[in-house]
Each structure stands twice: as C-alpha cells, then as structure tokens.
Amino acid sequence: MLKALKDSGAEIWLLTDFEPRLEKSVYKNLPKRACDLIYAARVMEGLMEGHNWLHSPYWETKLSKWQALARLHKKWLRLLEILDWLAHRNYATDAMVKVNLLEQFDSPYFRQEKLSYFGNLDGILCARYLYLNASRRALARRPSSLPIKLGNEFDGLITTCPINIRVEGKGCLVQTVHDLIPLEYVQTSDHVANFGQRLNSCLPARKLYVSQATRKKFEQAYGSANDAGGIVILQPPSLKFPAKEHRGLLEQKVLRPSLRTKNHHGELVPFRYLLFNSSVEPRKNLLFAVKAFRISGLAEHGIRLCVTGMLKKDSYSREVAKQADESVLLTGYIDEATKSNLFLHAMAVISPSLVEGFGIPVLDGACIGAPVIASPSVAHREIQASQDFRELIWLCDTLDPTTWAEAMGQIAKAEMARIGDPQAERQRRLSRYDTVSAAILEDFRRKICEQVKPDQLSK
Structure with a gap:
C-alpha cells in the first residue's frame, strides 16, 4: 500500500497510537531539537517492538535479575496506563503529535528490516489511545465510531484493516476489508462484537476488498444502506528478494x-x-x-x-x-x-x-x-x-x-x-x-489511485 501510494506521488504519514510521554522535569533543560530526537526514537522503538518502549526487551532484561522489582515495575506501569487512559479517553485526535521522518534520515531505526517501510513515509502522527478509544466505542452500549479530524493538511485517511473510526470535515476515508472470519468461524481470537462494529464503521467509507468473496460476504451481512461502495483489488505478493x-x-x-x-x-x-x-x-x-x-x-x-x-x-x-x-x-x-x-x-x-x-x-x-x-x-x-x-x-x-x-x-x-x-x-x-509481481503491483497501484482519486494524491 505504502509503495503504491508513494510511486503515485503521494505524501504519506503513518497514524499510530505510540505516543511516549517525556517528563518535562527531566528534559526541561535540553534544546527542543534534542527533545524531538528523543521523542522520535521512542516512537520508532514502539513501532519496532510492538509496545511501549518501557516494556522493551532491554528493560525487561535489566529487571529480570530482580523478579520482585520486575513485578512491581509491571504493576505500576499497568496502573499508570489505566490512569492515563482515564484522563485521555476522549483524546482529541486533532492534537496529534508529528514526527517528521525527513529530519530523522540517519536514524538507526531506518536500517532495520522490520521498519523498512519507513522509506515510503514522510512522517508519523502520534495519537495516544487512538485504537483503544476506538475499540471502547465499538463495545459501548450504543456503539459509535471515533471521530478523527484531519484538518487541511491531509486529503484522506486509508486503513489497512477495519478500524472503528470516521473522518470529520475535509478528507476521505478508505477502509480495507480483508475478511469476515471472526463472524463466520468460532475458533478465532478476535472479539466478535468489536470486529463486527469495526466492519459496520466501514459502511460510509470507501472500501478496498481483497477478494470478490469478501465483498460478497460483506454486502450480504451488512446490506447496502449508507454503503459508499468499493473495489476489489488483487494485492501484490509478499516475497522480497535481493537486487x-x-x-x-x-x-x-x-x-x-x-x-x-x-x-x-x-x-x-x-x-x-x-x-x-x-x-x-x-x-x-x-x-x-x-x-x-x-x-x-x-x-x-x-x-x-x-x-x-x-x-x-x-x-x-x-x-x-x-x-x-x-x-x-x-x-x-x-x-x-x-x-x-x-x-x-x-x-x-x-x-x-x-x-x-x-x-x-x-x-x-x-x-x-x-x-x-x-x-x-x-x-x-x-x-x-x-x-x-x-x-x-x-x-x-x-x-x-x-x-x-x-x-x-x-x-x-x-x-x-x-x-x-x-x-x-x-x-x-x-x-x-520479477515479471509477475511487477504487473500485479502496477495494477494494484492503478486501482488504489482510482479509489482515492488522483487529484487528491499529492499536494
């Protein structure tokens, strides 16, 4: 997805809920540029490890020798996370923190395979508890999607899986629908009600279906009311070989x-x-x-x-x-x-x-x-x-x-x-x-552009 959009001339920012908090008392004497560098490193470490940097293997190893302290450390972190979420459960997404990756071009994180997709990004938008709040809204007695305010800087938002969100104001929302498996097969780990509401939030959005089978199942289960429609795309293969x-x-x-x-x-x-x-x-x-x-x-x-x-x-x-x-x-x-x-x-x-x-x-x-x-x-x-x-x-x-x-x-x-x-x-x-994957990728890129509208891809 990122490569297809980048090849089409788009400016791309990644939206994530990895938003570290830097204690002002600790960093107050540092220059703003130095604080920005530390902040960016914490965000990229979160994306690298899949969790907050405080839970990274480095710190877990440090604490492993003192198991009692490690357990206390985890309990305190959990308590702080709960209190922090309660304070930000209605977090305003128009207050997203920006990390400009063009300023981090020599970061060590750019040279690790897991973050190779950074080469197609211009920056990162951090919105703490974005996905948790979206999930909480999906499971509420009266479910509603989480509003995201893009402002005038962005033309649209594309997801790579269904998320319980909506875009307010200017900008289009394109949701990717892979399957309905949690609804049709019991032995899965997904929360059925949450997943069902995430799919429901796709109705007013433009959609990218990964197969005709998925599109047919979605339309049968959710009907056509308020459906903004979508297209089926054959996604590119995933194998990566050296030059x-x-x-x-x-x-x-x-x-x-x-x-x-x-x-x-x-x-x-x-x-x-x-x-x-x-x-x-x-x-x-x-x-x-x-x-x-x-x-x-x-x-x-x-x-x-x-x-x-x-x-x-x-x-x-x-x-x-x-x-x-x-x-x-x-x-x-x-x-x-x-x-x-x-x-x-x-x-x-x-x-x-x-x-x-x-x-x-x-x-x-x-x-x-x-x-x-x-x-x-x-x-x-x-x-x-x-x-x-x-x-x-x-x-x-x-x-x-x-x-x-x-x-x-x-x-x-x-x-x-x-x-x-x-x-x-x-x-x-x-x-x-080389030949087959290039042909599929080009067809994928073309269809993505048709769905997002070519005039919105670049500023």
Whole structure:
C-alpha cells in the first residue's frame, strides 16, 4: 500500500497510537531539537517492538535479575496506563503529535528490516489511545465510531484493516476489508462484537476488498444502506528478494533456517520439501496437512514438510507438535528474508485453510512458479483464475486427507523429474517472480489511485 501510494506521488504519514510521554522535569533543560530526537526514537522503538518502549526487551532484561522489582515495575506501569487512559479517553485526535521522518534520515531505526517501510513515509502522527478509544466505542452500549479530524493538511485517511473510526470535515476515508472470519468461524481470537462494529464503521467509507468473496460476504451481512461502495483489488505478493547483482547468496545446497523450537533437525534440501507458511490455528488446518503428508509416504524418499508458523500455547499447537516427527520441520517465527528463500526453494506450497479472505501464501507460491495445493475456498478460486495460475494451483477438497496425499505424491514425482538443474530452476523462478509481481503491483497501484482519486494524491 505504502509503495503504491508513494510511486503515485503521494505524501504519506503513518497514524499510530505510540505516543511516549517525556517528563518535562527531566528534559526541561535540553534544546527542543534534542527533545524531538528523543521523542522520535521512542516512537520508532514502539513501532519496532510492538509496545511501549518501557516494556522493551532491554528493560525487561535489566529487571529480570530482580523478579520482585520486575513485578512491581509491571504493576505500576499497568496502573499508570489505566490512569492515563482515564484522563485521555476522549483524546482529541486533532492534537496529534508529528514526527517528521525527513529530519530523522540517519536514524538507526531506518536500517532495520522490520521498519523498512519507513522509506515510503514522510512522517508519523502520534495519537495516544487512538485504537483503544476506538475499540471502547465499538463495545459501548450504543456503539459509535471515533471521530478523527484531519484538518487541511491531509486529503484522506486509508486503513489497512477495519478500524472503528470516521473522518470529520475535509478528507476521505478508505477502509480495507480483508475478511469476515471472526463472524463466520468460532475458533478465532478476535472479539466478535468489536470486529463486527469495526466492519459496520466501514459502511460510509470507501472500501478496498481483497477478494470478490469478501465483498460478497460483506454486502450480504451488512446490506447496502449508507454503503459508499468499493473495489476489489488483487494485492501484490509478499516475497522480497535481493537486487539481481546480490542474488548469488541464494545458491545453497542446504537450507538451514534458524529454529525457534525444540525440533533441531533443521536442514532442508532445495526442491525436496513442501512448505506450509501461515499461523498455527484451527482454521489453517495444519493438522490435516501433517496427516496427509504422513499418508503420502514422501518422507521415505527424503522429502520433508516445512512449517513456518509460530506454535502457540494452546491445545491445537500442542497436538501439532505431538504429530510432527523428524520429517516435519517446525521453524517457528522466521524473518522475511528466510521466508522468501524458503518459497524460492520449495518443491510445492500447501494451504489447506478452511476459510480465507484472500490467501497470500497461495499467491506467493503461484507468482514464483511453484506448484500450490490449496483448499477450494472461493478466495483461492479467485487467485487460481487470475494471471496464468490455473496450471500451478491445485484445488483439493479437505474432507479426505488421502486426496491431498495423492496430490502431494503426484507433484513430488513431477517436480523431481522436471527439475534437473537447481540453479536453472532458481533463475527461472526469480525471473518469473520479477515479471509477475511487477504487473500485479502496477495494477494494484492503478486501482488504489482510482479509489482515492488522483487529484487528491499529492499536494
């Protein structure tokens, strides 16, 4: 989204609720520029770690030696957060604090992979408790959306998931709708009432749907009253590869992803493993995939199943760990570079999800030219029907694991016969990915511009 808007000439600011508080008594003698530098660092640390900088691993490590002090530290922080929220529960979003990233061009945070998207940003807007207040309003007895005042500086606000907000005054609001899964499938972690109200707040906004299936479900569930309409966009694939001159390091005889689990059998031979890349939860249907893999007998031929999702502390993840033998590699969390490398060298990609709003792993696999076995969800059918993906994506019913086992066996046999030179196959996949992903990204950029209106993209 950020790249598409930036390539179209937009000035882009990121709205976040990471807003640190600098004690005036501590920093009162420092120059304003120095305080601004400290403030920006605290905001970027929050975005880097996913929580307030006081809760960062650095401070947790410092306090770990004194467990009693650590517990007291956490209790006091929690109490201060509650009191602070009570004082700012009606926080005025027109008082947002600005961090101009052009002034932070040499910040160390710009050189970390997790914040690589900063390259497409002009600045950050900080509004403390923005999302908490929006969620509180969604769960109120009489739900209402949180008003955001953009002022004259901004032409519009685009979300990448439904948020319970509305834009007051000048400026358009574009909400992205991925799915309705918490409403239609019980075994999810989302709060159903909150999620339902967040979707309800999308009605008066322009919308970006990730699939026709999601659009149809949304219109069926919420009707057309006060609906501002929207468009369906095929989002770009997510894999990231080095520039062409630096791709020599991708030529490996053995892959050794860093493991976050107790499964230490971490070697993978290129083009001799099936890849499952997703979160580990019931709707992703990983246990079904493990069962089908064991039925297929591919492990006897040295072919493995690589699972990159992070195991949780629940009964489903415990059962996955129990069923996984040495032929199943559980990597846990992996970074983007490792993920891309695993897709590049996978014999095939599998996605047996019971329900999806879209299906990024299926798109990633097809774009790179790897065979994909996927469940016959409507979203997966849409991906199969686009580009030249029909020959690459196999849609198999998830009612019988033997069907998947047979598909795994057929693909493995065909790929072992087809891939004679691993280097040639690697080059073929990289070249294909460059071409297909560029075409999808350009179509994505064009549709984004149509929805936001080209005359509003730049000042």
